[in-house]
Amino acid sequence: MLRMPLAKPRRDSTLTLAIPNLARLRIPSYGSDMTPKQKTLQAIGTLPEDVSYEQLQEEVRILAALDEGEAEIREGRVVSQEEVKRRLAQWTSS
Numbered sequence: 001m002l003r004m005p006l007a008k009p010r011r012d013s014t015l016t017l018a019i020p021n022l023a024r025l026r027i028p029s030y031g032s033d034m035t036p037k038q039k040t041l042q043a044i045g046t047l048p049e050d051v052s053y054e055q056l057q058e059e060v061r062i063l064a065a066l067d068e069g070e071a072e073i074r075e076g077r078v079v080s081q082e083e084v085k086r087r088l089a090q091w092t093s094s
Helices: 036-045 053-074 081-093
Strands: none
Touching: 036 053
């Protein structure tokens, strides 16, 4: 899960969530039995030959965030869309 801290928005502000490099985001199919190393090597194999170290690091960060999010889902640590709407309404009304 891509985590971004959410501050209480001011009344005159809007809440915007940005996911870096969304246009190039590729989500390959990983088997649940794949190790982090295997997932990383598979993801790196899809990148162009002239990829920078920074891009490689970002790729690994994305994979780690996806794994973390999947673990949170398995553990039931999720919030429904209705609850998110309720919380946002509370934040913006005070």
